[in-house]
Structure formats: structure tokens, C-alpha cells
Amino acid sequence: MPRRRNGIHNGLVGARGLVGRDYLAHPRLRQEYETEIAPRTEVALSRILRKVPLLPPRRVMDLGAGTGAVGRVIHGLYPEVELVAVDRVAGPGILVADVLRCVRPAGVSGLFDLIVAANLLNELERHLDVPGRAALVAGWCRELLQSDGLCLLIEPALRETSRALLGVRDRLLSAGLKVLAPCLYQGLCPALQRDRDWCHDSAEILVSGRSRVDFSYLILTHALPHVEPTQYRVVSDPMKDKGRLRLFVCGPQGRHQIMRLDRDRTDANRAMDAARRGDILRLPETLVLTVNTRIGPQTVLKLEAVGSPRV
Ligand SMILES: C[S@@+](CC[C@H](N)C(=O)[O-])C[C@H]1O[C@@H](n2cnc3c(N)ncnc32)[C@H](O)[C@@H]1O
Known part of the structure; x- marks a missing residue:
């Protein structure tokens, strides 16, 4: 039966x-938000923090905190946190x-190990264009964030809100910040090259009767993360058709499609069967990536257990 939307x-x-x-x-509306939307933020954030384990932060700022x-x-992960x-x-x-009125709220002093703004930036679109939102985030990172701190932005996975986040990303990287996750690539976002593309992650967890929580996110740092040349993020769902399996991956050389024919499936490349959106897949250093790279029977692929490079 179709769900009644509130x-x-x-x-x-x-x-x-x-x-x-x-x-x-x-x-x-607050009650509906609390029961319908906030659990999705919890699922998304829990998934991000599982994929990108942090040193326990001492001080966290939650901007646009809503219903908490x-x-x-x-608090569930780090009970001691302020x-x-x-x-x-x-x-x-x-x-x-x-x-919009102040970078540092009145009465708040000191720096934070983690700043989170979940589903806030898109709420500001009537007041700030994408460069304006990037400038706002740059201000948070400059004035509120420890030098080794992280700034986590989460946005809805709608095409417009996700692409706006990618636009914010590109401007912040131009301004000197780095991205720790999901990107393993510090260049201009390849998903912005075509109007129909965007980038999002998914949590396969049942919330309010729906089976999956889609969201876009970005973790920013001041320091350049260490990324191995072989690390690639899976940025699509597996596409299985006509005797082949395809995935889009994004890493140090940009965004590429990899494709394996079913008849080429071997123990060496079976990690491709288990790879899901958001995972990090290790490709051989010698693999030449093209728009459609064929994974052969000898191509060795590995899935990483944790989905993030080191800070
Ligand atoms: C979609 S809710 C997100 C709430 C929570 N972070 C979450 O993900 O469940 C957006 C929140 O941003 C707040 N907000 C919008 N504009 C704001 C502003 N200019 N300053 C502070 N908060 C703002 C809203 O009041 C709302 O609580």
C-alpha cells in the first residue's frame, strides 16, 4: 500500500x-520531523562514522541541530563529548x-574537533548562492575548527541539493581545504561535468518502512589526506545487465566506469560482486583507466574494510 506522505x-x-x-x-511539524526525518539523519550519520572512524572528539558543534x-x-558514540x-x-x-548572522554564536568560545551541519546548507539557499554557502563553511573551518579538526556536511541526496554540495566542495578545495571523504580525489568534482550526474551514499537500513536512506556528504579537513593511488570509491549501485557487471568508481585519477563480463569472473576479481556504493575498492596500480575499463579474469580487486583514507 502506498505510504501517506505527511x-x-x-x-x-x-x-x-x-x-x-x-x-x-x-x-x-516538529513532531513529524522528529519521527519521520530525524531518524534518517541518525542513520546517515551513523553510517558515515562507521565508514570514517574518528578519534573521539572532545568538542563538537552541531549547526542547524533541529531536533537533535x-x-x-x-553522544551515543562519544559519551564524554561536549x-x-x-x-x-x-x-x-x-x-x-x-x-547567517554570525560565524561564532554569542557565548561560544574556543575551537571544535568536529563541526557537523546536517541538512542545513540547502535551507539557506534563499539567502546564499553556492559561492556564498562555500564562504560560510570556509568561515566555520577558519574560525571554529581545530587545525586537525573535521567539518562534516550532510545534505539530502536530491539532484539539486547534492550538486549544490559538490559546487560548495569545489570552491572550498580552491580555497585550500581538503576533502577526507567520500572523495579520494582533490580535483574538481567529475560528477559536475554532466548536468544529470550527482553523487550520494546510501545506508541499507530500514527507517519508517523504507529500505534505504540516501544522502550526500562531505568531510573537510585542513590537512591533505593520504590516499593510495590504488584506492577508488564506489559511487554507483552495481549495474548488472546482459552478462556483465558495471560500477562507477572515483579516485585519484577521477571518475571511471569499470566493467567485468560474467565469463571473466574469477577469485581474483570477485570483490567486484560484493562492492557497494560507498565502499573503497583497490584496483591494481597497473590498470589503465579509460571511460569503460574492462576487468579481466587476472585483474586483482580488493575491498577495504574501512571506507576512508588516513587523515
Ligand atoms: C532540515 S533541518 C536539519 C536538522 C538536523 N540537523 C537533522 O539533520 O535532522 C534544518 C535545520 O536548520 C535550521 N536552520 C535553518 N536556517 C538556519 C539558520 N539561518 N541558522 C540556524 N539554523 C538554521 C532549521 O531551523 C532546522 O532546524
């Missing part, structure tokens, strides 16, 4: 008429501030 779902995911409005000040989804995950949760709408545990 006001918050239509307002943020469907027609998106609520985006940028103070919907969390409305008790019914980020804080619940962070969390500063900021939102322009008041709520339990919230420091009320407008991120």
Missing part, C-alpha cells in the same frame, strides 16, 4: 515549500543563533 515530508522532500522556514517552531539527531548519534547544538529555532538543549 506535511513535513512534502515540505522538505516533495514540493519543498517548507525549506528555509521555521517549521520546527510549529508543534505538529546529530547529538543523539554523537556538544554545542545551534539552531535559529529554540528547542531542548539548543543555543539559539542564526548562522
